Amino acid sequence: MSSSLIGHDLYASPEVKKHIEALVAEVSNNNSRIQGIKGPDSEMSAKLDEVAEEINATRGRPLFFKYVGSGIGKGSYVELIDGSVKLDLINGIGINIMGHSHPEVMKASLRGAMSDVVMQGNLEPNHEYLDLAKKLVELASRGSRLRHCWVTTSGSMANENALKISRQKNTPARKIMALESAFAGRTTMMAEITDNPNNRVGLPTYDEVLRVPYCNKFSDMCQSSCGKDRAVTKMKELIDQNKGDISAFVFEPMLGEGGYRVACREYFTPLLELCKENGIAIWADEIQTFARTGNFFAYDTLGFGEYVDIVTVAKTVQNAATLYTEEYNPKPGLIAGTFAGSSSSMAAGVKILDILDKDGYMGPDGKIQKIHDEFIGMLNRLNETTCKGLLTDAGGLGLMVAVTPLDGSKDKMLALLHKMFENGVMAFGCGKGPFRLRFLLPAVMTSEDIEAAGKAIEKSVLELA
Numbered sequence: 001m002s003s004s005l006i007g008h009d010l011y012a013s014p015e016v017k018k019h020i021e022a023l024v025a026e027v028s029n030n031n032s033r034i035q036g037i038k039g040p041d042s043e044m045s046a047k048l049d050e051v052a053e054e055i056n057a058t059r060g061r062p063l064f065f066k067y068v069g070s071g072i073g074k075g076s077y078v079e080l081i082d083g084s085v086k087l088d089l090i091n092g093i094g095i096n097i098m099g100h101s102h103p104e105v106m107k108a109s110l111r112g113a114m115s116d117v118v119m120q121g122n123l124e125p126n127h128e129y130l131d132l133a134k135k136l137v138e139l140a141s142r143g144s145r146l147r148h149c150w151v152t153t154s155g156s157m158a159n160e161n162a163l164k165i166s167r168q169k170n171t172p173a174r175k176i177m178a179l180e181s182a183f184a185g186r187t188t189m190m191a192e193i194t195d196n197p198n199n200r201v202g203l204p205t206y207d208e209v210l211r212v213p214y215c216n217k218f219s220d221m222c223q224s225s226c227g228k229d230r231a232v233t234k235m236k237e238l239i240d241q242n243k244g245d246i247s248a249f250v251f252e253p254m255l256g257e258g259g260y261r262v263a264c265r266e267y268f269t270p271l272l273e274l275c276k277e278n279g280i281a282i283w284a285d286e287i288q289t290f291a292r293t294g295n296f297f298a299y300d301t302l303g304f305g306e307y308v309d310i311v312t313v314a315k316t317v318q319n320a321a322t323l324y325t326e327e328y329n330p331k332p333g334l335i336a337g338t339f340a341g342s343s344s345s346m347a348a349g350v351k352i353l354d355i356l357d358k359d360g361y362m363g364p365d366g367k368i369q370k371i372h373d374e375f376i377g378m379l380n381r382l383n384e385t386t387c388k389g390l391l392t393d394a395g396g397l398g399l400m401v402a403v404t405p406l407d408g409s410k411d412k413m414l415a416l417l418h419k420m421f422e423n424g425v426m427a428f429g430c431g432k433g434p435f436r437l438r439f440l441l442p443a444v445m446t447s448e449d450i451e452a453a454g455k456a457i458e459k460s461v462l463e464l465a
């Protein structure tokens with residue numbers, strides 16, 4: 001191996017490649033013991049109880065599921081430290097879109113780990129930082145005016161940067177228009193944009209957020225009855241009452257925590273036109289939707305890319321980023337922060353985007369849409385047969401799917417989630433009435449995985465019905 005190689009070139013070194021290939025082959029070989037959903041090994045159950053209890057005690061709050069991963073996984077499946085194997089249909093709330101132990105993602109992550117630093121900062125970036133930012137700008141430029149990207153570590157931080165960028169450009173405007181049932185993250189301001197008082201118990205309210213109604217459909221695309229006229233009337237009213245004091249309209253192209261309700265272009269465009277006319281920044285929060293709806297950006301799926309000024313992404317990217325147009329490029333000093341991300345996570349993020357871009361995942365005939373159709377088909381079949389009327393309104397976009405289980409109450413939905421966990425499938429909830437079962441499906445999900453999910457969901461629903 002030549003000693004003159006710089007870090008980046010090392011990746012191309014046959015010697016380095018050989019070692020990385022050997023490591024990943026060994027891990028994959030070990031993971032091949034994972035063959036599907038499996039119960040715990042009796043002698044290991046006590047170990048899971050003990051470690052989970054220690055986590056609960058240390059953080060002062062119990063885990064939602066008794067889940068401690070063993071570090072072993074394969075595709076849609078993950079092993080826990082009690083030897084049980086679960087079908088992971090929530091992937092850490094959408095981080096692991098390529099499932100568990102994807103060989104190419106592992107290789108990229110190992111290459112990143114060879115960097116001289118574990119974490120990269122905005123002051124001293126390495127090439128992984130550029131690779132990730134460039135890839136995001138390239139993807140975004142295809143269907144929008146977005147031209148710049150600022151990398152950071154969490155969705156909430158990307159949203160905070162978006163908020164500052166919109167306020168600086170539209171200074172002195174202070175207020176934000178956000179959707180009913182929105183979720184925006186966990187910082188003080190994002191908790192205020194989030195339309196859920198349970199997320200800010202005991203916090204002061206700053207009265208900077210104005211609410212726009214969302215469309216009222218669940219499964220199919222909206223029609224004239226969807227409530228778009230109500231939304232336009234309300235937005236006009238808000239703009240009139242707060243002349244010159246609204247800096248941005250922030251919205252999820254499809255509500256995430258709010259219940260996976262799909263709105264259409266006809267709902268969004270009149271609102272976006274109003275914002276344009278009034279100099280209000282159009283900020284799409286794609287933190288959950290990014291790379292999941294059958295296009296990289298849900299604004300492409302819904303067809304309003306020409307409008308967006310600022311877009312935030314995270315989760316799938318393994319980091320987070322704020323993308324913005326030339327016009328919204330902030331002045332020096334406004335956005336910074338020590339951490340940009342780990343060298344490994346940035347290298348893995350680029351690899352994931354490359355795979356999704358080049359291996360047939362996107363578009364109406366792509367793998368994502370196929371998984372969507374098959375999974376929804378499975379839920380609808382159950383709803384029409386063995387679980388008659390107990391799994392209603394299956395819908396969503398791409399790898400984001402939700403269904404209303406049982407009577408749509410919070411108690412029943414939570415009971416079902418825990419029953420499904422027992423029976424080997426991990427999902428989560430969303431919505432606030434009806435309370436829905438939410439799946440963030442891995443892009444590597446196979447027809448066999450969907451069949452296995454169907455069996456476990458059916459068993460769980462029938463055990464509770």
Ligand SMILES: Cc1ncc(COP(=O)(O)O)c(C=O)c1O
Pocket residue numbers: 093154155156157159183184185186252256257285286287288314315
């Ligand atoms: C739409 C949306 N915005 C913001 C966030 C916050 O991202 P993070 O948890 O990475 O801070 C999330 C997280 O679930 C989200 O779904």
